[in-house]
Each structure stands twice: as structure tokens, then as C-alpha cells.
Amino acid sequence: xxxxxxxxxxxxxxxxxxxxxxxxxxxxxxxxxxxxxxxxxxxxxxxxxxxxxxxxxxxxxxxxxxxxxxxxxxxxxxxxxxxxxxxxxxxxxxxxxxxxxxxxxxxxxxxxxxxxxxxxxxxxxxxxxxxxxxxxxxxxxxxxxxxxxxxxxxxxxxxxxxxxxxxxxxxxxxxxxxxxxxxxxxxxxxxxxxx
Numbered sequence: 001x002x003x004x005x006x007x008x009x010x011x012x013x014x015x016x017x018x019x020x021x022x023x024x025x026x027x028x029x030x031x032x033x034x035x036x037x038x039x040x041x042x043x044x045x046x047x048x049x050x051x052x053x054x055x056x057x058x059x060x061x062x063x064x065x066x067x068x069x070x071x072x073x074x075x076x077x078x079x080x081x082x083x084x085x086x087x088x089x090x091x092x093x094x095x096x097x098x099x100x101x102x103x104x105x106x107x108x109x110x111x112x113x114x115x116x117x118x119x120x121x122x123x124x125x126x127x128x129x130x131x132x133x134x135x136x137x138x139x140x141x142x143x144x145x146x147x148x149x150x151x152x153x154x155x156x157x158x159x160x161x162x163x164x165x166x167x168x169x170x171x172x173x174x175x176x177x178x179x180x181x182x183x184x185x186x187x188x189x190x191x192x193x194x195x
Contacts, residue, residue, distance in 0.1 A: 001052065004136040007071045011134060015190075016069040017183045020061035022149045023048040027056035027127050034058050034154040047149060054137035056111055056127035058153040064145030064165075066179050068092075068138045068186065072194065075133035079194055084135060085128060087193035089113070092124055092139055095185035099178055100171045110156055121164040125156065141182070142166065144175050 007014060024047060026035070034057055035049075042049050061067060074084055089106060093113060096102050103116035104123055113124035125140045142165035150160040166172050 004069065004071065008131060008134045008136065011073050011076070012071070013073055014071050015187060016067075016071075017179075018067050018069075019063050019065055020067060021048070022046065022060075022062045023050055024058055024060055024149065024153055025049075025054075025127075026051045026058045027054045028129075029055060030057050031157065034157055035152070036154065037152040042152060047152065052129075052137070053131075054127040054129040056125075057156045059125045059127065059140065059155050060147075060149035060153060061140060062145045062147075062149045064143050064167075064175075066141040066143055066182060068141075068183075070135060070138050070190065072135045073133065074130065074135065077194055081130050081133075081135075084130070084194060087190060088128070088138065089126070090193060091186050091190035092126075092141070094189045095182050096123070096141070098185045099182045100166060102166075102169070102171060110158055112156060115164065115169075118164075120162050122155070122158065122162050123164055123166070143179060144172055 039049060093104050096104055104113040105116050107114050111126050112122050115121040123142055127137050128135060129137045144167040145165055147163050147165055150163045155163060
């Protein structure tokens with residue numbers, strides 16, 4: 001979060017790809033009823049609860065996800081937030097199709113990307129923040145994570161049982177190579193869409 005604020009202050013564009021230790025994050029739209037555990041319960045399981053300034057409700061992070069935080073200066077690029085959100089969604093969707101031959105789509109009633117063949121199964125959580133026409137936060141793609149951290153929330157108001165991972169779908173062959181290929185493909189598509 002400190003890096004993102006510094007990037008905004010300096011108007012320095014970048015994209016971070018990373019993994020988080022087990023934690024829950026609550027966005028600006030987080031509803032108390034969607035948090036299913038107390039701070040004490042979470043702490044006893046080494047799960048941190050963090051309130052952040054992105055859009056959306058509660059989501060979970062854990063090792064094995066691909067978390068992407070694009071930082072773009074929309075003012076310099078002369079792009080609207082709506083255009084950027086659409087570009088980010090398309091870029092992630094296209095990269096998933098390219099690397100894992102898996103079709104995902106938006107659900108207009110709940111943010112994120114869901115399996116086209118099983119529209120209640122959510123593969124990607126999305127939550128973006130834009131201030132002064134500069135973006136931060138982004139998406140979390142469930143790769144080889146075990147999804148156990150989701151049990152402590154209703155992710156984005158949905159059911160934790162609806163979360164799915166590439167591993168559970170039997171799509172992962174060589175995770176280390178695939179996550180690098182995904183990052184490259186996602187950047188390629190995103191840059192093309194917001195130039």
C-alpha cells in the first residue's frame with residue numbers, strides 16, 4: 001500500500017505481480033455481515049484482516065494466487081476509469097484463455113471473472129482504486145492456492161464454495177512457467193488496450 005501511494009504521488013507507472021501471505025482484505029464496500037470470523041479467530045490462524053481503499057467487499061489472498069496491481073496514469077493516457085476497468089477485465093480474460101485455454105466472463109451482478117461453462121464458479125476477484133486519475137490495486141487470480149482462507153468470508157457477498165482455482169480445474173502443468181507466461185500475456189493485452 002505504501003508503494004502504491006508513492007507511485008501515485010510520483011505518477012510513476014508500473015505493474016506489480018505478487019503473492020500475499022494468508023490475509024483478508026475489505027474494500028470500501030465491505031459489509032460487516034460478509035466477515036464470518038472475529039479478529040481473534042483470524043489471528044489464531046495467522047490470517048491478517050486489512051481494510052484498504054479499493055473498490056469491493058471482502059476477498060481473501062493466499063500463496064498460490066497471482067495478484068496483479070497495475071498503476072497507470074489515466075490522465076496522461078487520456079483514458080477514463082471505465083475504459084481502464086474494461087481493458088483490465090479483457091486483458092486478464094484474454095491471458096487466461098491464452099495460457100490455460102479457459103473461458104471466463106463477467107457477472108454483471110458480482111465483480112470478478114467466472115467460468116463460462118459454470119457461471120457460479122469464480123476464478124478471479126477484482127477490485128480497483130483510482131485517485132487523481134491514477135490506478136492501484138487490481139485483481140487476484142486463483143492459481144494453485146488451496147482457497148481455505150475464503151472460508152472466513154462471503155467473498156464479495158457470494159459463497160466461499162463458489163471460489164475455484166486453476167489447480168482444482170486440473171489446468172496447471174508447470175505453475176512457475178505458467179504464471180510468468182500469464183503475466184507477460186496480461187501486460188501485452190492491457191498495454192494494447194490502454195495505449
